[in-house]
Amino acid sequence: MLSGEVAVLVAGTGGSAAGLLHGDRFVAGTPAEVAATVAALEETHHPRWVWWSAGAAARELVAARVHLARAWDVAEAHRLLHGGFEATPALCWAAAHDLAPESLPAPPGDDLFDLVGADDLPPPGVLVDAAGHLRADHVRWLEDPAHLEAWAAAALTVARRQLARAGGVSPRLAGTVTSESAAALLCLELERDGLPLDRARTEQLVADAVGPRTVGDAETAAARRSRDEMVLRHVPGRESTDLRNPVQVKEMLAAVGVDVPTTRKWVLEAYREVHPVVEALLAWRRDERIATTYGYRWLDSHVGPDDRLRGRWTACDGAAGRMTAENGLHNLPAVLRPGVAAHPGFVFVRADLGQVEPRVLAVVSGDTAFAAATRADDLYAPVAQRLGSDRAVAKIAVLAAMYGQRSGAAGEALKGLEAAYPVAMGLLERAAASGRRGEPLRTYGGRLVPTGRFLASRPPGADPQLDAARGRFARNAVIQGSAAELFKAWAATVRASVRDLGASVVLCLHDELLLHVPEDAADEAVRRVDSSLQGAAHHWSGGAPVRFVADTSVVRRWSEAKD
């Protein structure tokens, strides 16, 4: 993985300088100077780029639209190898050298006494303290380009150690690192490009929910009062209820005979017919979500003058390893989706994976009977046949097995599954058992999933309910996390394969990709998205006899029906 052509790219503190290490040759200069050298090297040598993190090293290159194909992202590798989200250079260095994270030197504070003068700079090349840690004050001395070569060499040292360790953990882990590294680069491109919107249509959808824009505090407060009034008029004598205070809402509902433990939506839905205030409250909550979170303020802050919605992206969260996005890119209410529209001359190619989690289970577990079911477009059909049950029952059972659900019809349906697919069910049960014991586990691609975040409250064995929660988390994490790896491998393959069409990925949504594509390239982009899935799935699964399917269509608006 790092045996071929390798180049290391580093950035100095504050974006004032950058450095490039390639073989024995090191060049430093302004970010613009180094960008030109990077682009030329990518063209001639196609190296694997090593950096502390894509965000630190490659953001300016992405802004300058320099395309880099292959990377080893030290931070992403650290997250895979050691779990969690934190992946500073000092922490990555420590882990690579088997130094306990608790022994990390504290970073210098703002205290005047901590400030180092020029005389305190270490000689170039000396970046390790007596304990073997990266010097805690490296942020300061990296302002001096003379130190960048050592900084680059350190990144390469960590990368090589990570690669060596990866081989001992899982034969697939190094491949997962390269895929996740590409995903981190894609995240920078998503931040740069944004999601194309039809601003006028989006504004209209907001107005439909919460009324026209208001001017000034008085008008805004009046609009808010009139929205509240639509609920409060159903409860005479309790008009002073604060609808944003759950305790007061609960009291108000009790007064009209709706006695509920919480005022959550799925609880209240059962009381729709009992009193008209329930329906009014649910409608109020729906609109309030748009007024507060996805309203005019959201539009003004996050949609640029180029009519693109932008937010920060991360390639992997700290738990199971999904991508995350801010500013509503991952949780835009469905009613606003018609506002997401391709710009003139472009269309969207929209592709979503079908039944991805059970198909991933077939790969992860190696259950040949379950793998056979993935040959069907609808895998629940052969599962139902084998169980001798309805499709609906088969689906509930499979989902319950992967999510740890026990309520409703799930419990009974599970028994048949255990008999029909013992290998797949055994894998899930072992994952759950690890979780209940508080032990970490690894996804198919080798990502360490810690269960430590539950340990904050009580250790395993002390609280049966907490142990059960750990079990459900672990059971789901091995599937959700492995599916996230397949998805990112697909996204990275698509990123590379549609580039020459002038197309770009503009949204990643766990099992769905949205591409912005020049109109006349749409059909070709569809073919490449589909062939990318076959390629990525084959590579990721090691050629397992498991079929993955995508529903792919060309649309003008994200909301348009599939096909």
Add this chain to the structure above:
DNA sequence: CGGTGAACGTA
């Protein structure tokens, strides 16, 4: 002013 829980949007 920072942290926490409720609530709810998406998958």
Add this chain to the structure above:
DNA sequence: CGTACGTTCACCGA
């Protein structure tokens, strides 16, 4: 509701 995350609000304790 089975899991995950991001955002906003009110409340709590400083």
